[in-house]
Structure formats: C-alpha cells, structure tokens
Amino acid sequence: MSEDKDRGITIKKEDDMPEWYEQVVLKGELADFSPVSGFMIIRPNGYSIWQKIQDEFNLTLKKYKVQNAYFPLLIPESFFKREAEHAEGFAPELAWVNRKSEDAEKLAIRPTSETIMYDAYSKWVRSWRDLPLRLNQWCNVLRWEVSDVKLFLRSREFLWQEGHCVYESEEECEKETLEILDEYQNLAKNILAIPSITGTKTEKEKFPGAKTTYTFESLMPDGKALQMGTSHNLGQGFAKSFEISYLDKNEKKAIPWQNSWGFSTRMLGAMVMMHADDKGLIIPPNAAENKVVIVPIVFKGKSDEPDKVAKKLESTLKEFNPILDDREEVTPGWKFNEWEMKGVPLRIEIGPRDVEKDQCVIVRRDTGKKEFVPLKDITKEINKTLETMQNDMFKKADKEMKDNIVEVSNFSEFEDAIKDKKMAKTLHCGETACETQIQEKTTATSRCIPFKETADGKCVHCSKPAKVVIYFSRNY
Amino acid sequence: MSEDKDRGITIKKEDDMPEWYEQVVLKGELADFSPVSGFMIIRPNGYSIWQKIQDEFNLTLKKYKVQNAYFPLLIPESFFKREAEHAEGFAPELAWVNRKSEDAEKLAIRPTSETIMYDAYSKWVRSWRDLPLRLNQWCNVLRWEVSDVKLFLRSREFLWQEGHCVYESEEECEKETLEILDEYQNLAKNILAIPSITGTKTEKEKFPGAKTTYTFESLMPDGKALQMGTSHNLGQGFAKSFEISYLDKNEKKAIPWQNSWGFSTRMLGAMVMMHADDKGLIIPPNAAENKVVIVPIVFKGKSDEPDKVAKKLESTLKEFNPILDDREEVTPGWKFNEWEMKGVPLRIEIGPRDVEKDQCVIVRRDTGKKEFVPLKDITKEINKTLETMQNDMFKKADKEMKDNIVEVSNFSEFEDAIKDKKMAKTLHCGETACETQIQEKTTATSRCIPFKETADGKCVHCSKPAKVVIYFSRNY
Numbered sequence: 001m002s003e004d005k006d007r008g009i010t011i012k013k014e015d016d017m018p019e020w021y022e023q024v025v026l027k028g029e030l031a032d033f034s035p036v037s038g039f040m041i042i043r044p045n046g047y048s049i050w051q052k053i054q055d056e057f058n059l060t061l062k063k064y065k066v067q068n069a070y071f072p073l074l075i076p077e078s079f080f081k082r083e084a085e086h087a088e089g090f091a092p093e094l095a096w097v098n099r100k101s102e103d104a105e106k107l108a109i110r111p112t113s114e115t116i117m118y119d120a121y122s123k124w125v126r127s128w129r130d131l132p133l134r135l136n137q138w139c140n141v142l143r144w145e146v147s148d149v150k151l152f153l154r155s156r157e158f159l160w161q162e163g164h165c166v167y168e169s170e171e172e173c174e175k176e177t178l179e180i181l182d183e184y185q186n187l188a189k190n191i192l193a194i195p196s197i198t199g200t201k202t203e204k205e206k207f208p209g210a211k212t213t214y215t216f217e218s219l220m221p222d223g224k225a226l227q228m229g230t231s232h233n234l235g236q237g238f239a240k241s242f243e244i245s246y247l248d249k250n251e252k253k254a255i256p257w258q259n260s261w262g263f264s265t266r267m268l269g270a271m272v273m274m275h276a277d278d279k280g281l282i283i284p285p286n287a288a289e290n291k292v293v294i295v296p297i298v299f300k301g302k303s304d305e306p307d308k309v310a311k312k313l314e315s316t317l318k319e320f321n322p323i324l325d326d327r328e329e330v331t332p333g334w335k336f337n338e339w340e341m342k343g344v345p346l347r348i349e350i351g352p353r354d355v356e357k358d359q360c361v362i363v364r365r366d367t368g369k370k371e372f373v374p375l376k377d378i379t380k381e382i383n384k385t386l387e388t389m390q391n392d393m394f395k396k397a398d399k400e401m402k403d404n405i406v407e408v409s410n411f412s413e414f415e416d417a418i419k420d421k422k423m424a425k426t427l428h429c430g431e432t433a434c435e436t437q438i439q440e441k442t443t444a445t446s447r448c449i450p451f452k453e454t455a456d457g458k459c460v461h462c463s464k465p466a467k468v469v470i471y472f473s474r475n476y
Numbered sequence: 477m478s479e480d481k482d483r484g485i486t487i488k489k490e491d492d493m494p495e496w497y498e499q500v501v502l503k504g505e506l507a508d509f510s511p512v513s514g515f516m517i518i519r520p521n522g523y524s525i526w527q528k529i530q531d532e533f534n535l536t537l538k539k540y541k542v543q544n545a546y547f548p549l550l551i552p553e554s555f556f557k558r559e560a561e562h563a564e565g566f567a568p569e570l571a572w573v574n575r576k577s578e579d580a581e582k583l584a585i586r587p588t589s590e591t592i593m594y595d596a597y598s599k600w601v602r603s604w605r606d607l608p609l610r611l612n613q614w615c616n617v618l619r620w621e622v623s624d625v626k627l628f629l630r631s632r633e634f635l636w637q638e639g640h641c642v643y644e645s646e647e648e649c650e651k652e653t654l655e656i657l658d659e660y661q662n663l664a665k666n667i668l669a670i671p672s673i674t675g676t677k678t679e680k681e682k683f684p685g686a687k688t689t690y691t692f693e694s695l696m697p698d699g700k701a702l703q704m705g706t707s708h709n710l711g712q713g714f715a716k717s718f719e720i721s722y723l724d725k726n727e728k729k730a731i732p733w734q735n736s737w738g739f740s741t742r743m744l745g746a747m748v749m750m751h752a753d754d755k756g757l758i759i760p761p762n763a764a765e766n767k768v769v770i771v772p773i774v775f776k777g778k779s780d781e782p783d784k785v786a787k788k789l790e791s792t793l794k795e796f797n798p799i800l801d802d803r804e805e806v807t808p809g810w811k812f813n814e815w816e817m818k819g820v821p822l823r824i825e826i827g828p829r830d831v832e833k834d835q836c837v838i839v840r841r842d843t844g845k846k847e848f849v850p851l852k853d854i855t856k857e858i859n860k861t862l863e864t865m866q867n868d869m870f871k872k873a874d875k876e877m878k879d880n881i882v883e884v885s886n887f888s889e890f891e892d893a894i895k896d897k898k899m900a901k902t903l904h905c906g907e908t909a910c911e912t913q914i915q916e917k918t919t920a921t922s923r924c925i926p927f928k929e930t931a932d933g934k935c936v937h938c939s940k941p942a943k944v945v946i947y948f949s950r951n952y
Contacts, residue, residue, distance in 0.1 A: 032596060032599075034547075034548045034592070034596075035552065035555075035592075035595060036548050036550050036551070036552055036583060036592075039548035039549075039550065040548070041545070041546070041547050041548065041596055042545055042546040043545055044543035044544060044545050044611065047543070047544050047545050047546055048543070048544070050546075051544065067520035067523070067524070068520060068523050068524070068527065069517070069518060069519055069520050069523050070517070070518040070523055070526075070635060071510070071517050072510045072512050072515035072516070072517065072633060073515075073585075073616055073618065073633050074512050074515065074633070075512070076511065076512055079511075095573045095574075095575055096573070096574045096575075097571045097572070097573055097574070097585070098571075098572050098573070098574040099571055099572075099620060107512060109549075109573070109585070116510070116511075116512075119511060120508060120510075120517055123508075135520065139616070140549055140615070140616065142549065144575060157548060157549050157550070159546060
C-alpha cells in the first residue's frame with residue numbers, strides 16, 4: 001500500500017518504544033486511527049485475536065454458569081447518582097446524549113454497566129431460588145478520559161466483557177471474585193503468552209463503589225505496568241443503593257453480595273509490547289487466526305514443482321488455517337518480511353531442492369530458528385512446534401518480567417528502580433496520603449498488594465510500620 | 477418470581493396479538509423493558525439464540541472470505557453529509573453526543589456504519605490487489621425513531637451485523653449482493669425455521685444511498701410483514717462520495733463497486749410471532765441453547781429411581797445441553813408449564829413405571845405429541861425428533877405464510893386483502909406517487925418485487941400498464 005522502503009518497521013523497540021509500538025500495530029494491520037479523536041478501528045488481524053479470546057473465555061463463563069446477555073448502551077443520569085463513589089469516579093468520563101426536550105432526563109453512554117444492570121437485577125431477584133444470578137456482556141464502552149489515543153492501550157471507546165454476579169453469601173461472592181481473577185491470569189497466559197502478577201488494589205486505586213478490587217497486571221519491557229483486568233468484590237454497597245433484596249430460605253428479607261469483573265481489548269496492546277520485535281508483530285500460536293504461512297520458492301523459468309507442493313500443503317494443513325502466498329509479483333524475501341511484520345507464527349518454505357528431498361523448511365517467527373521437516377511428518381511437527389513456541393514465548397516474557405521487578409527497602413533504592421524502568425516490590429504503610437506522595441515524587445503508582453505475603457518492616461517512604469507488601473511502577 | 481396465577485400466558489394469540497407477544501417475550505425471559513424509554517434488555521434466553529445465529533453466520537462469512545472488524549461508535553457530522561441521500565434518510569434518527577467545546581464537530585451514535593467505514597476504506601484501498609475488500613462487524617446501532625418499544629421488533633438500540641464489501645467489477649458486486657440475500661434466507665430457515673420471500677425494494681423503500689436494495693421478508697400471523705434483513709448494491713455512489721479509488725491492473729485509476737448488508741436481533745421477534753402459541757415460546761431446535769428438559773416424576777415417599785435415571789440421562793444427553801429439573805418444591809405439572817412457556821423443544825418425562833420398563837417419554841413442544849422411547853435408543857431418537865421438529869416447524873410456518881398471500885387483480889380485492897390481514901400479490905406501475913397513494917388509502921406498504929416474475933397487465937391502483945409484480949402488506 002505504501003512505498004517499499006516504508007514497509008518495514010523503521011524504528012527499533014529499544015530506541016523509541018511508543019513510536020515502534022504504533023508502527024507495529026499499524027503495519028501489522030491490527031488497528032488503525034479513526035478520524036474521530038480518541039477512537040480507534042480494530043482491523044481483522046486484531047479482531048481475530050479478540051475473537052480467540054472471546055471463544056476461550058466463553059468456555060470459562062460456561063464453567064461458572066455465567067450467561068451472556070445485553071443491556072442498553074445509554075444510562076440515565078439518576079442511576080449514576082445512586083451509588084455516590086461510583087458516580088464521582090465516573091463523572092468526568094461520561095459522554096451525554098442530547099435529544100432535546102423529549103427525554104425526561106440526561107442519558108450517558110455506558111462507561112461500565114453496574115448501574116443499569118443492577119436496576120434490572122432489583123426487579124429480577126426476588127427469592128433465594130433466583131441466586132446466584134450470573135450474567136456477562138460483551139460490549140463497547142466509552143470513557144471520555146483521553147484525546148491522544150494509544151491504539152488498544154488508551155482510547156475513548158473500547159471493547160470488553162463485564163461479568164456481574166449476585167450471591168447469597170459473602171463467602172461465595174469472595175471465592176468467585178478471586179477464581180475469576182485466576183481464570184483471567186490463565187487466559188492471558190494460555191492465549192497471549194503474557195505473564196502477570198495478581199493482587200489487591202489499594203483504597204486509592206480501587207474501583208469506585210467496590211469493597212475490594214483485585215487486579216492482574218503485567219509489566220511491559222519499558223518498565224510500565226499494564227492493568228490487564230480487574231475483579232471487584234462489590235460487597236453489599238450496590239445492592240443497597242439499587243434495592244436488590246431477596247427472601248431467604250426462612251422467608252426473611254436479605255441483602256445479597258455482588259461482584260463484577262472485566263477485561264478489554266487493551267490486552268492486545270500488552271501482547272504487542274511484550275512479544276513484538278524490530279521486524280514487527282509476533283502473534284502467539286494460540287492467538288493466531290492463521291498459524292502458518294506457506295511460501296513456495298520458485299525461480300523464473302524453472303520447475304513449478306514448489307508451487308504444486310505448496311498448494312497440496314495448503315489443504316493438508318487446513319486445521320492451521322494456512323495462508324498460501326503464491327503471488328508472482330513479489331520476491332520470496334519480500335514475502336518473508338511481510339509475514340514477519342504481520343506476526344504469523346510459522347513460515348513454511350518450499351524450494352526446488354526441498355521438493356526433491358520430500359521436505360520443507362519451518363521457520364519460527366519468535367526465534368527465526370529453521371528446521372527441515374519431512375513432508376510426511378509435517379502436521380505432527382507443526383503441532384509440536386506451535387506448542388513449543390507458545391510455551392517459549394511465555395517463558396521468555398515471564399523471565400523478562402521477573403528480571404524487571406526489583407525488591408527495594410529504602411526510598412533512594414525505590415527512586416532508582418523507577419528511574420531505571422523497573423517495577424519496585426517493597427513495603428508500605430497502607431496510607432493513601434503516603435501513596436499519593438510517592439506518586440507525586442516518582443510518577444509511580446501502586447499496582448497491587450500481592451496475596452499471602454507478610455509485611456515485616458517499615459514503609460519504604462514514610463518509615464511508619466509497614467502494613468503491606470506492594471508493587472509500584474509507572475503505568476499505562 | 478410472580479404469583480402462580482400470573483405465571484402462564486393470560487391472553488390468546490388470536491385475541492390480542494401485541495399483548496400476547498409481549499407476555500410471551502417477557503415470561504419466556506427472552507427480553508425485558510429498560511427504564512430508558514425506547515431501549516430493551518436482551519436476557520440470556522434471548523441472547524443465546526442470537527449467539528446461535530452469530531455462530532452460524534460467522535461460518536457463512538468465512539465461506540465468502542468476509543473478515544470481522546470493529547469501527548468506532550461515534551461518527552462525525554461531516555461524514556453523513558458526504559452522501560446526500562444517506563444523510564437525509566438518517567437525519568431524523570441520529571442521537572448526538574455532547575462534549576462541550578472540546579470537539580471540533582458534532583458526533584452521532586452510529587445508526588449504520590457506511591460513512592465511517594468507507595472513510596477508512598478510502599485510505600486502505602490503493603490497488604486492485606487490495607480488492608475485493610470484505611469486512612463485517614457485529615455491533616450495536618442506534619436509531620432514534622420510536623419511543624414505544626416493541627421488544628426485538630422496534631427499539632432505539634439493536635444488535636446487528638453489517639457487511640461492507642468493495643469489488644473491482646459491477647458483476648462481482650451484484651452477484652455477491654444477491655448471494656448474501658440467499659444466505660440470509662437460508663439462515664432464517666435453518667436456525668429459526670422462518671420462511672420468507674425475497675425480492676427488490678421499490679425506489680421509495682430502498683436504503684438511502686443504495687442503487688438497489690434487496691430484501692427478505694416474512695409474513696407474521698397477523699398479516700403484517702417483517703423485514704428480516706436487506707442486502708444493498710451501493711453501486712459507485714459511496715465510493716465517489718468517500719473518494720475510494722484504486723489503480724487497476726493497467727495502472728489506471730478506477731472507482732470500485734460496493735455492497736452492504738445486514739440483519740438484526742429483530743429476527744428473534746419474528747421467531748416468537750411465527751412459532752409461539754398460547755402456552756408461550758416454541759424455540760426451533762436449531763436455535764435452542766437447551767434442546768431438552770428432563771423432568772423426573774417422583775411421588776412422595778415412593779422410590780427415587782426416576783431421579784437417578786434422570787441424573788444419568790443428563791450426562792448421556794450432554795450434547796443437547798439438557799436442563800435437569802429435579803426441584804422438589806414444585807409439582808411436575810408446574811414444571812411442564814414453566815418449560816413450555818420458555819419454549820424448550822423437547823421434554824423428557826421419567827416416572828416410576830417408565831423406570832420399570834427402561835423407557836422414557838419424549839414430548840414435543842410444538843405438537844405436544846408424546847412418544848415412549850427405550851432408554852437405549854434415546855440419543856438417536858432425540859436427534860431424529862429434533863430434526864423432524866425443525867422441519868415440521870418450518871413447513872407449518874411456510875404453509876401459513878403462503879396461505880396468507882393472496883393474488884389480487886383490482887383495487888377492491890386489494891383493499892379487502894389488506895383488511896383481511898393478508899399480503900397482496902399484485903401488479904404495479906412502478907411509480908412512487910402511485911405507491912404512496914396506495915399506502916395512504918390502505919396503510920399497506922410495498923414489501924418487494926419478486927425476482928423473475930413478468931408483469932403482464934395493468935397497475936392494481938392507477939390502471940397504467942404494469943411494470944412489476946409486487947407484494948404489499950401492512951408491516952412492522
């Protein structure tokens with residue numbers, strides 16, 4: 001589409017990560033800018049990854065007996081006001097719809113759907129027999145927070161899933177809130193090969209209206225954390241505000257417990273930053289729509305046997321949804337570059353000599369490693385290589401993430417770590433004022449309080465007795 | 477959830493179809509009203525049917541090499557103005573977003589996405605190698621036309637798919653525009669057991685900005701047509717307005733041809749009206765998430781063998797996603813009523829005597845027909861019965877639809893047909909003024925001009941020489 005010299009990624013990941021990132025996403029055709037400021041277009045290469053994530057997570061939803069549903073895009077102003085913290089938290093981000101005087105009240109495009117869903121829940125939940133009520137929706141949401149869009153990472157509109165469940169008991173609610181967090185972490189690993197840490201958000205960082213917010217976060221190569229998704233134990237706050245109650249087994253009126261949890265298309269941004277390289281995208285095998293590209297290597301005027309074998313391979317390898325690139329107007333080298341830029345996990349090359357030997361060459365996108373494979377073993381070998389590649393990508397990313405987390409025990413070390421583009425693991429007093437000061441001094445924010453770790457010592461900043469182990473870093 | 481006496485459908489289909497329809501949808505828990513005027517909630521029972529439709533149609537998209545993508549929710553005012561007819565057609569239905577002075581221009585929530593997609597297409601399409609370009613999106617759209625929502629049939633927001641393709645040749649464009657229409661008709665038949673007629677819309681009824689609009693319509697039992705979906709040949713109009721052009725194989729600049737096509741959650745409304753009865757929903761087997769409900773019939777103090785067999789059956793019949801209703805607090809009769817109201821295709825009853833005989837009873841929701849089936853044959857028998865039921869439902873609906881279409885040759889017969897809640901098939905001069913007069917006199921609108929029929933005679937209304945065979949009826 002553009003001139004040849006502009007086709008490749010022209011900036012190195014380590015030289016200018018934001019510019020490199022934008023090029024990789026645009027040239028890999030995952031997404032594009034929209035003429036509407038703050039919005040983005042998700043192109044087929046990106047959307048197919050989102051569909052893989054959806055398919056996989058729909059199975060998880062089934063396991064937890066969560067059903068999909070769909071609630072209205074527009075939410076009345078009065079709904080936001082019912083839960084004070086929630087209202088305050090989202091107020092700056094709302095986009096209002098303007099339909100003259102015909103409407104009784106102002107309507108906002110949903111930034112999240114707690115309020116409109118719980119209004120319905122208050123009607124649907126009557127008896128203990130109606131619980132647990134577990135619904136999810138896949139939808140678009142709008143948060144008017146930014147104007148400088150970062151593709152996938154920050155845009156006014158994004159796609160996500162939001163699960164909203166109601167339980168009889170506090171225990172059941174808390175248990176599933178945490179189980180979903182685990183499922184999220186596994187999903188990121190199994191599909192996108194992304195490692196993450198999990199934990200609890202501080203009071204300052206929790207979701208407006210939640211009792212407790214749990215999060216899973218990954219650490220990007222530039223030392224900035226990316227919040228991948230959150231699972232909120234809402235306690236009974238929303239139930240009280242929205243008058244959700246039920247008759248329990250003893251015919252007594254009771255207030256239920258609720259959670260909500262979501263992840264979004266942001267995850268695709270993490271995938272890019274984590275895995276892509278100076279040649280472009282690297283799509284983890286389990287996220288790739290086309291797992292293989294087949295490139296026959298034919299010399300002008302010579303035998304077209306490689307073309308024939310490639311065509312046959314295309315049908316043999318159907319389960320991998322292969323791309324057969326038999327274009328005549330571009331060279332094999334040009335094709336290699338293109339498919340590397342687009343991140344197809346495996347490339348199969350077939351030249352005249354390979355045809356003679358009944359073999360082909362498999363090249364891994366992540367390592368560039370070449371392997372000669374007898375054609376008769378091809379399916380088995382591709383399966384094996386894809387599995388190995390998925391595991392290797394995760395292991396590599398996991399190691400990089402862990403290498404970028406440093407334990408610090410005083411504020412000078414803390415500041416050095418942040419300056420050095422690391423995530424700091426440290427001790428904290430747990431007070432919001434102190435947390436705010438740390439942010440003002442270093443631009444780092446608290447990411448999460450890991451589970452099951454004991455805080456033994458003093459706060460890294462104010463030296464008061466520590467209450468929590470905590471991660472701090474800059475963030476997206 | 478409500479009192480027992482209100483649980484069933486309290487109004488007969490033939491007595492008051494609109495009221496009956498609303499009860500069936502609400503009590504079948506397909507959908508619910510939203511506190512926001514003109515909007516609706518799609519509940520899990522309804523959404524699961526939409527998901528079946530999505531899954532099936534995604535296979536069709538693959539067949540046609542159409543890829544899924546996602547474009548922004550908000551569209552700048554200037555985009556609408558580029559195609560004059562399109563702008564005029566949608567102007568009354570737009571909802572504008574109000575974000576003070578920070579935005580350069582007004583933004584509307586998408587009523588359809590031609591404009592925002594084709595703006596991107598003008599950037600992406602450069603060469604004949606980029607064609608055909610075939611994209612689809614599954615999304616929500618907003619049309620502010622109504623305030624009295626009719627669940628699924630008429631609401632300000634609805635879910636749909638919109639396909640938008642770009643071709644080098646007029647022939648290819650026209651061919652696929654019509655092929656998609658066929659696919660739509662098959663989808664409605666194969667999943668929802670809904671019969672339909674297909675044809676061309678008149679100038680008056682075509683999509684704003686289209687060259688030709690093709691439609692598939694079904695006729696509801698109350699004699700009103702329901703437009704199920706449309707496929708538009710857009711010609712080169714949008715391509716010119718949005719400056720989409722490409723270099724052809726001879727390196728000459730050329731204007732491409734485009735189509736767009738969509739169907740929506742309205743289809744679910746057709747399914748209800750067409751098939752449901754005075755007991756409630758009847759979900760066609762291929763649309764049902766749970767194809768079977770198992771009800772053990774246990775008498776107090778007697779053997780619990782039926783319960784055990786029912787449990788075993790639940791796992792044997794896993795592929796049908798069965799519901800096992802082993803609640804103790806309600807009677808079998810109460811359960812029968814509930815699952816009939818919710819439209820589960822087959823009910824399996826197991827009583828003590830069935831256990832003795834190693835059999836169970838299968839009851840079809842559509843006919844109420846009971847069949848004793850040996851337990852060892854159950855899977856085979858259910859498969860067979862579901863298939864028969866799907867076919868029977870289609871045949872019954874198809875016969876009803878055809879019985880409600882009458883051929884008329886003069887205006888008095890025409891008026892009688894419309895008064896008699898029929899669809900009239902007749903001859904027409906093809907002029908918009910005449911068509912408008914018919915509508916003013918009878919409230920009937922032209923539905924479509926069937927393919928391949930010759931108009932031989934005079935216009936039913938103005939008696940000028942007829943140009944087309946045409947269907948007229950009232951409509952949703």
